[in-house]
Structures are given as C-alpha cells and as structure tokens.
Amino acid sequence: AAAQARYTIANPESLKAHNDACQDLPGGNTRTVLHSSPFPMTFASGNGCELTSLDGDTYIDFLGEYTAGLYGHSNQTIVEAIGEAMTKGWNLGGPNSYERRLANKVSFRFGLSGIELVRFTNSGTEANTMAIAASIVFTGRKKILVFTNGYHGSTISFPSGIALTTNLPHEFVHAPYNDIIRTKATLDTLPKDSLAAILVEPIQGSGGCIVGTREFLHYLNDSAHKLGAVFIVDEVMTSRLSYHGLSAALGLKPDLVTLGKWVGGGMSFGAFGGRKDKVIMALFDPRTGALSHSGTFNNNIVTMAAGNAALDLYTEEKLKGINDLGDLLKQGMEEVLQRHKIPSPNQTPSKPSEYPSQEPSTSDQSDPGMYVTGQGSMIGVHFSGALQAQLRNLFWHHMLEEGIYLAQRGFIALNLELGEEHVEKFVTAMEKFVGKHKAAL
Numbered sequence: 075a076a077a078q079a080r081y082t083i084a085n086p087e088s089l090k091a092h093n094d095a096c097q098d099l100p101g102g103n104t105r106t107v108l109h110s111s112p113f114p115m116t117f118a119s120g121n122g123c124e125l126t127s128l129d130g131d132t133y134i135d136f137l138g139e140y141t142a143g144l145y146g147h148s149n150q151t152i153v154e155a156i157g158e159a160m161t162k163g164w165n166l167g168g169p170n171s172y173e174r175r176l177a178n179k180v181s182f183r184f185g186l187s188g189i190e191l192v193r194f195t196n197s198g199t200e201a202n203t204m205a206i207a208a209s210i211v212f213t214g215r216k217k218i219l220v221f222t223n224g225y226h227g228s229t230i231s232f233p234s235g236i237a238l239t240t241n242l243p244h245e246f247v248h249a250p251y252n253d254i255i256r257t258k259a260t261l262d263t264l265p266k267d268s269l270a271a272i273l274v275e276p277i278q279g280s281g282g283c284i285v286g287t288r289e290f291l292h293y294l295n296d297s298a299h300k301l302g303a304v305f306i307v308d309e310v311m312t313s314r315l316s317y318h319g320l321s322a323a324l325g326l327k328p329d330l331v332t333l334g335k336w337v338g339g340g341m342s343f344g345a346f347g348g349r350k351d352k353v354i355m356a357l358f359d360p361r362t363g364a365l366s367h368s369g370t371f372n373n374n375i376v377t378m379a380a381g382n383a384a385l386d387l388y389t390e391e392k393l394k395g396i397n398d399l400g401d402l403l404k405q406g407m408e409e410v411l412q413r414h415k416i417p418s419p420n421q422t423p424s425k426p427s428e429y430p431s432q433e434p435s436t437s438d439q440s441d442p443g444m445y446v447t448g449q450g451s452m453i454g455v456h457f458s459g460a461l462q463a464q465l466r467n468l469f470w471h472h473m474l475e476e477g478i479y480l481a482q483r484g485f486i487a488l489n490l491e492l493g494e495e496h497v498e499k500f501v502t503a504m505e506k507f508v509g510k511h512k513a514a515l
C-alpha cells in the first residue's frame with residue numbers, strides 16, 4: 075500500500091491520463107496486459123533504451139514492448155526507411171516491392187526453421203489463426219493440441235489450461251507444457267485421425283519465459299508427424315533468440331512457423347510460413363488454393379519498409395551481443411539470490427503470469443522464494459509462496475523508483491540499445507530490493 079501511495083503521488087499526470095482515458099476506454103487502455111496496479115504509467119516518449127513518462131521521469135526500458143521493441147526507440151535507420159517509403163504513397167491497393175523484398179529476407183533468414191513461403195498478417199494472433207485454419211483444411215481434421223499457459227494471441231490463449239471465452243471456437247485439447255508423459259496420455263485419448271495440429275511455443279513467453287526442453291519439443295515434432303498432424307511452432311517471440319529461428323537451432327522440423335513482434339521493425343506485424351514441398355502454404359495461392367487470406371493492411375507499406383530496414387540491423391553479431399547481455403543479466407540476478415540465500419525453486423510459475431492477480435493469493439501453498447527463468451534476451455522474474463502477488467507488485471514499484479521499467483508481471487525483453495551499464499543498474503536495484511524484503515522471500 076505504501077509503494078502504491080508513493081507511486082500515485084509521484085505520477086499525477088499518469089493518474090490523470092488514466093482517469094481521463096477511462097471515460098472512453100474500459101479500464102483506460104486497449105491492451106489488458108498493460109494494466110498495472112494501481113494504474114499504468116503513461117509514457118510521453120522513448121529514445122534509445124529510455125522511456126520518459128508523462129510526469130517527466132526517465133526510465134531504462136527493460137520491457138522492450140514484450141519483445142517487439144528489439145531495436146530500442148526511434149531507431150534512425152527505421153525512421154528513415156519509413157519516411158522514404160511514405161514519400162511514394164502508402165495505400166496503393168496492389169502488391170508492392172517492399173513486401174516482396176521482406177518476404178525474401180524472411181525466407182532467407184528463417185528458411186532453416188521451415189519458412190520457405192510466407193504470408194504476412196497484422197499481428198501474431200492473426201498469424202496463428204491462419205496457421206490453425208491451414209492445418210484444419212490441410213488435414214481434414216479438427217483437434218488442435220495446445221499447452222497450459224500457452225499464449226498465441228489475444229484470441230488464442232490458455233491460462234491454467236482453459237480456453238478463454240474470447241478464444242476462437244476450435245476443438246482445443248490441452249496438455250501440460252514440458253511434460254512428455256502427460257502429453258502422451260492426452261494424445262492417447264484422441265480418436266484416430268482427429269488431430270489437425272500441435273501448436274507450441276519453444277519458450278512460453280507470456281507464460282513466464284519457461285524454456286521448453288529439447289526432449290519435449292522433439293517429442294511433439296515426432297508425435298505430430300507420426301499422427302499425420304501439422305507441427306506449428308509459434309516463434310512470435312523466440313525468433314529473436316537465434317539467427318535462423320529457435321526451431322532451426324533446436325533441430326526441429328515444423329510444418330508451419332509463425333512470426334511477429336520484432337520482425338516488422340516494431341510496427342504491427344505477423345507472418346506465417348512453411349516449406350514448399352509440404353504444399354500447405356499452397357492453400358493460400360489465389361490461383362489454386364482453398365483458403366482466402368485477405369487483410370487490407372497485410373502488406374502495408376509502413377510495416378514492410380520498416381521490416382526491410384530492421385532485419386538488416388539484427389545481424390548475427392548483434393544477436394549474439396543481446397543474448398550475451400541477457401545471460402549476464404540473468405546470471406547477475408541469480409547471484410543476488412544466491413548471495414542472500416533466497417530459495418530459488420526451478421519451477422514453473424504456479425499462476426500464469428500473463429494474468430497476474432492483483433489480489434493477495436492466500437491459496438498458494440508453495441514455499442516463499444524468488445527465481446529467474448528465460449534464455450538470452452527474454453527473462454522472467456517470479457515469486458512463489460502466499461505473498462507472491464504482493465511481492466511481484468512491490469518489486470515492480472521498487473524497480474520504478476530505481477528508474478527501471480519492466481512488466482508488472484516480471485517480464486523482461488532486452489533491446490539493442492541496452493549495455494552492460496544498464497544491466498549493472500538493474501542488478502544493483504534488484505539487490506536493494508532483495509536486501510530490504512529478505513524476510514518475506
């Protein structure tokens with residue numbers, strides 16, 4: 075309560091903006107995930123790795139727009155690429171050269187993960203929607219295997235394994251992530267020839283940066299192919315972790331891969347693609363295919379031009395640099411926990427962190443503790459025990475007071491503008507928190 079009171083006093087303009095916005099928007103914004111307690115911070119601008127709030131305070135951005143903000147704020151190369159494209163018009167009503175060039179770059183980059191033919195969308199949600207539809211039509215089957223705490227977009231997410239009422243009406247079947255035995259048991263219950271697809275994130279991003287084991291992911295890949303189902307890997311977030319995509323790095327052979335976030339240079343973006351020999355993508359060929367996929371903004375010039383410029387910026391060297399920085403941050407955080415002898419159970423979060431309860435959790439019987447998950451430039455901070463919701467909120471407020479912005483639910487995605495000095499600042503701020511609240515951890 076004291077931290078929330080300090081936050082309210084320190085951010086009168088954000089509070090005012092929130093109250094004003096509530097007049098026209100339920101809850102004051104259009105993205106549930108952006109709500110934080112007691113009210114979200116509104117930003118006036120971003121520059122490099124810094125954000126400036128409406129109240130004029132500057133924060134180091136460790137959220138990176140949930141991985142879409144890979145390049146930092148107002149990257150000059152992307153600004154210029156969009157500016158130049160804009161001088162030639164943008165609602166042209168036909169295919170454009172940016173679209174073709176971006177498709178070529180995407181298939182060059184992610185061909186080894188299975189994207190040889192690609193279609194663009196406006197979001198990761200749409201990309202997954204189309205991948206599911208393609209699987210159903212391709213196989214003539216209906217069931218889609220998904221995983222507890224999986225997140226594939228605002229209409230395809232599975233907190234605690236339940237399909238939300240806002241979800242698409244598909245025959246989703248749920249299994250626990252990283253659990254081969256129970257996934258096999260689930261698959262064994264399905265009627266013969268009923269499974270259209272297995273849809274999985276190689277790392278559950280919104281579910282808390284939970285890294286899928288190689289064994290589990292290969293088990294899914296093999297099972298899908300044995301059962302004649304389509305193996306869809308959702309790389310909307312994870313494609314930033316490896317130059318040719320995480321699927322290629324893990325030796326997976328997906329039939330369809332979905333992309334989003336950073337690949338469009340930080341503009342509204344999604345894509346799905348597959349191999350040429352698999353003929354699934356041919357379903358979208360308007361000359362011969364069975365599936366229509368229209369969308370006014372699928373090839374919008376802002377995104378296409380931004381993506382073209384942006385992909386060239388994310389070289390193998392930059393990718394290694396940002397992953398190394400993430401490893402440094404994770405290691406620094408784990409050392410803090412070890413120094414203070416904080417129990418760090420290497421466990422899956424007991425609550426899906428996409429939907430953090432702002433209320434005290436009295437039902438959680440796990441032991442108190444704090445731990446870190448993730449890989450490379452994607453990291454999750456977690457708390458366990460009965461006080462986990464309060465500690466998570468307290469941590470968020472503490473880090474803000476230290477000039478660091480991350481998601482209230484503990485999600486961190488690095489951007490290319492961050493350096494070791496920022497990581498050091500993060501670790502120092504976290505150490506202060508841990509020292510102060512040791513008794514509760």
Ligand code: PLP
Pocket residue numbers: 140196197198199200202225226227228275279280308309310311334335343344
């Ligand atoms: N898939 C994954 C793994 C995601 O993390 C997200 C977004 O967070 C999506 C799909 C949906 O992407 P979008 O928000 O662009 O619809």
